[in-house]
Amino acid sequence: MAVTKDEVAQVLARIALPEGGDLISRDLIRALQVDGTAVQFVIEAPNPDIASRMEPVRAAAEAAVRALPGVEAVRVALTAHGPAPKPAAPPSLKVGGHPKPQDGPTKPTGVKRILAIGSGKGGVGKSTVSSNLAVALARAGRKVGLLDADIYGPSQPRMMGVNKRPASPDGKTIIPLHAHGVTLMSIGFMMEEGKAVVWRGPMLMGALQQMLGQVEWGELDVLLVDLPPGTGDVQLTLCTKSELTGAIVVSTPQDVALIDARKALDMFTTLKTPVLGLIENMSLFVCPDCGAEHQIFGQGGVAAEAEKMGVPLLGALPIDLDTRLSGDGGTPIAAGDGPMAQAYARIAEGLIKGGMA
Secondary structure (H helix, E strand, O other), rough: OOOOOHHHHHOOOOOOEEEEEEOOOOOOOEEEEOOOOOEEEEEEEOOOHOOOOHHOOOHHHHHHHHHHOOEEEEEEEEEEOOOOOOOOOOOOOOOOOOOOOOOOOOOOEEOOEEEEEOOOOOOOOOOHHHHHHHHHHHOOOOOOOEEEEEOOOHHHHOOOOOOOOOOOOOOOOOOEEEOOOOOEEEEHHHOOOOOOOOOOHHHHHHHHHHHHHHOOOOOEEEEEEEEEOOHHHHHHHHHEEOOOEEEEEEEEOOHHHHHHHHHHHHHHHHOOOOOOEEEEEEEEEEEEEOOOEEEOOOOHHHHHHHHHHOOOOOOOOOOOOHHHHHHOOOOOHHOOOHHHHHHHHHHHHHHHHHOOO
16 A cells, blocks of 8 residues: 555654754655655755754654655655855955054064075075075974065065965964975965065065064974065064074175175164174086086175175075076975085084074
């Protein structure tokens, strides 16, 4: 004898709901159909949230109807009245704006040392040195962070091979990114690639304050700050608003670069930031065909300046095609094992032995 709709309804009336009542008294059954030995119906929950918790009820209703004499097949769908709620939009993180007042120089929680890497002028390879030195220190066992503070021309996203927006769980805290063993933050992560940053000085200062104070840097032995070239707002803000361990100045050997490097050195001296040493970049070129060495930008200029200043020459790095290719490819050459990786490893070792990193 075929089952009837009334018999099915009587069984469903015995299926209790967690919120009280049953499927029939709460009027949750829709489209009940009996076709010979097959029964099908829909359980329509009041809203998607309740529906997400009603799978046990659906399973119990299906089992109860299947147990009726004459029923061989049961199909039960679980749905909800009304659309599912839209997920909450992630908090909006605004970067830039005027800096907030602070009581004296500060340092991010968990960061032991902050080293600024600066240059008097652009084009001397400061960012290349910064990324490779960060990787070399990480390979030497140090916990390293790299902050790309070159607001107008951030290059670390490309050099470190990372280009995605950092997460912010609350619209204030910034979760940094990681690559090659280094914790990273750059304004370039927050901007569309190729889009210019058109900000006045106060917005630069506010962005730097955010990237220092709102980023969850974690426990770091050293945080390297890749400064923009020159002696402007970012340098002034960093030196006066953060507890800097010291600064490293990068220059090429030629006189034009050294003129600007001296200005950078004088700026750090004026701001009472210790200069830990100089690095000579593009010190020479080794011909790949004959092996001859050529001092394209002159010879010994940075070493002479370091001796005059009474600070160490931390290293001399040649012009190297592989270094450029590695940087463009997003894997700093210091992550490898060749001669240039060894050169950066020696500079990193010197900083560690000197207690600077």
